[in-house]
Amino acid sequence: xxxxxxxxxxxxxxxxxxxxxxxxxxxxxxxxxxxxxxxxxxxxxxxxxxxxxxxxxxxxxxxxxxxxxxxxxxxxxxxxxxxxxxxxxxxxxxxxxxxxxxxxxxxxxxxxxxxxxxxxxxxxxxxxxxxxxxxxxxxxxxxxxxx
Numbered sequence: 001x002x003x004x005x006x007x008x009x010x011x012x013x014x015x016x017x018x019x020x021x022x023x024x025x026x027x028x029x030x031x032x033x034x035x036x037x038x039x040x041x042x043x044x045x046x047x048x049x050x051x052x053x054x055x056x057x058x059x060x061x062x063x064x065x066x067x068x069x070x071x072x073x074x075x076x077x078x079x080x081x082x083x084x085x086x087x088x089x090x091x092x093x094x095x096x097x098x099x100x101x102x103x104x105x106x107x108x109x110x111x112x113x114x115x116x117x118x119x120x121x122x123x124x125x126x127x128x129x130x131x132x133x134x135x136x137x138x139x140x141x142x143x144x145x146x147x
Contacts, residue, residue, distance in 0.1 A: 008050035009076030061088040070139035071096045090119035095142035099135040100125035
């Protein structure tokens, strides 16, 4: 069975409370439930993790090398600043799909550049919680195409 890590960066634990006009009113737990259900329907094991700490996110990416087939990653604001996360993504040898709920290209200028995207297989943004579902589909297709 394919295993996918869905990894979330800083402040995503505040979904539902944080800027609902940008991110909607749904919580991270609600997104997790939707992705778990979709994963089960597609016979995929989904593991979720969230951290507000860059080093912990790096450790989770490194650990994914041991037993994970792909990663769906919303790095939050680290998207624009973390070369350390970019290096971790490029080091693990797994397909990584970067996801964002908001359309980062239509937001503040500093959000338009991802330092992580060049190390990823692709990026999905602007579809709210559905960005995660699309990310899971993309990750599973990448695993299937590689086998």
